[in-house]
Amino acid sequence: MPAAIAIGPGIWRVPTTRWDLVNSFVVRNTDGSLTLVDTGLRQAPPRITAALAELDAAPADVTAIVLTHAHSDHAGGAAALATMTGRGVTAHEAEVSAVREGRAPGRDEGFRLGRLLRRMPDGFDPAPVARAMVDGELLADAGLRVHHTPGHTPGHCSLLHEASGTLITGDAIWNMRSRRTWPVLAFCTDAAQTERTATLLGDLEYTTAAFTHGPEIRGQGREAIREFLAHPRRLGPGL
Ligand SMILES: [Zn+2]
Numbered sequence: 001m002p003a004a005i006a007i008g009p010g011i012w013r014v015p016t017t018r019w020d021l022v023n024s025f026v027v028r029n030t031d032g033s034l035t036l037v038d039t040g041l042r043q044a045p046p047r048i049t050a051a052l053a054e055l056d057a058a059p060a061d062v063t064a065i066v067l068t069h070a071h072s073d074h075a076g077g078a079a080a081l082a083t084m085t086g087r088g089v090t091a092h093e094a095e096v097s098a099v100r101e102g103r104a105p106g107r108d109e110g111f112r113l114g115r116l117l118r119r120m121p122d123g124f125d126p127a128p129v130a131r132a133m134v135d136g137e138l139l140a141d142a143g144l145r146v147h148h149t150p151g152h153t154p155g156h157c158s159l160l161h162e163a164s165g166t167l168i169t170g171d172a173i174w175n176m177r178s179r180r181t182w183p184v185l186a187f188c189t190d191a192a193q194t195e196r197t198a199t200l201l202g203d204l205e206y207t208t209a210a211f212t213h214g215p216e217i218r219g220q221g222r223e224a225i226r227e228f229l230a231h232p233r234r235l236g237p238g239l
């Protein structure tokens with residue numbers, strides 16, 4: 001099993017746990033350097049550096065670290081990778097303080113699970129922020145278009161790699177066990193908002209749908225997302 005799985009020209013998925021449960025992504029920049037999208041859990045950095053090595057690259061070749069959002073399974077490796085690469089992270093402007101403080105945004109307490117988890121620790125090592133991104137912006141080096149899809153967290157973003165026609169949904173939609181579902185809604189800051197803003201993802205131009213949780217869908221990615229949006233499902237009862 002390679003550490004870096006090519007999913008399109010200039011873009012790789014990097015599973016950082018077993019069974020594709022948590023993924024990061026690597027994108028080739030126009031000048032040959034690399035952009036990293038998401039940093040996995042705290043123990044993910046060795047998997048990410050192994051993926052870089054497969055691409056004949058070192059942490060110093062990573063010139064940007066973009067976070068879809070400030071949850072510990074996406075930002076957990078950010079502090080260590082910022083140190084290794086010498087780069088601060090890029091996060092949506094609404095997520096900057098959460099990344100700098102190493103704390104996840106609140107959970108939706110409209111769910112019993114959200115209330116039960118109120119006191120459970122969900123932080124991560126605080127990481128430096130080099131750049132705040134905004135909706136619609138093009139991260140030009142990587143060719144990633146920023147699509148703000150708030151709800152899961154206030155600054156959650158999905159990212160469109162226009163050159164390869166690949167959408168990285170982030171936690172807007174999951175693809176665990178080959179089923180599209182909402183993320184665990186109790187983990188969202190505002191579950192109703194995440195369901196509302198995800199509808200945007202059916203309107204973008206792409207052929208591969210890539211997920212931070214679960215494997216990508218190639219070729220028919222947009223059709224699969226549209227089918228899900230027409231018939232959405234939760235991960236399980238109460239979730
Ligand atoms: Zn999340």
Ligand SMILES: [Zn+2]
Pocket residue numbers: 071073074171212213
């Ligand atoms: Zn997640």
